[in-house]
Amino acid sequence: MRLTHLADYAVVMMTAAxxxxxxxxxxxxxxxxxxxxPLPTAQKLMQKxxxxxxxxxxxxxxxxxxxxRPVCEISLADIVEAVEGPIVLTMCADGVNHECALDQHCRVKPHMSVVGDAIRTSLSAVSLQELAR
Structure with missing residues (x-):
């Protein structure tokens, strides 16, 4: 998993703030x-x-x-989700009906939300206060 440039920029800007x-x-x-x-990107991100x-x-x-909110109440997950949307690893775990060739036989799909939740929990444990140190 890799953050997009926009999510990365949002983290950098929020840390500066x-x-x-x-x-x-x-x-x-x-x-x-x-x-x-870049200024146009900063403007777009601040609105978002x-x-x-x-x-x-x-x-x-x-x-x-x-x-x-106070910096101790803003998490890395909050920032990433504000820019990227919900944290999910696969399209099938986002709650939207996506067509997948493996759907009928996939035994992993029911468990992918567990993985996404674990990642979100980890990102939630990192506060903006910690990032700003």
Whole structure:
């Protein structure tokens, strides 16, 4: 399993955000400059992270984004899922009906959610606070 560039960038940006004061306002421009994430990508990711409740936005002068929760309450799993969607290893484990040539004979499919849950649990155990150290 490998994170996409977007998930990787989101982790880098959230880690940079976590190193600031808890109520600090963040701009995409500042985070892009600090992390090297291209500005259009930083803007897109901040909107996505806000839509998933990890950042809160404020319009107007003095506006920007801030972390929506304390850094100890945001996990690596939260960040990855905000960008990538649910953590699943195979298409058949995501709850959507996908056509698979092995479906009728597959004895692994019923157990793949266990694997995905174990990975999510592991990622959930890593807090943004730990990543920001």
């Amino acid at each position: 976590a190193r600031r004061e808890p109520s600090a306002r963040l701009s995409a421009t500042e985070l892009a400059d600090e992390t090297g994430v 992270l806000a839509a998933h409740g990890l950042l809160v936005g404020q319009r107007g002068s003095g506006g920007g984004y801030a972390l929506a």
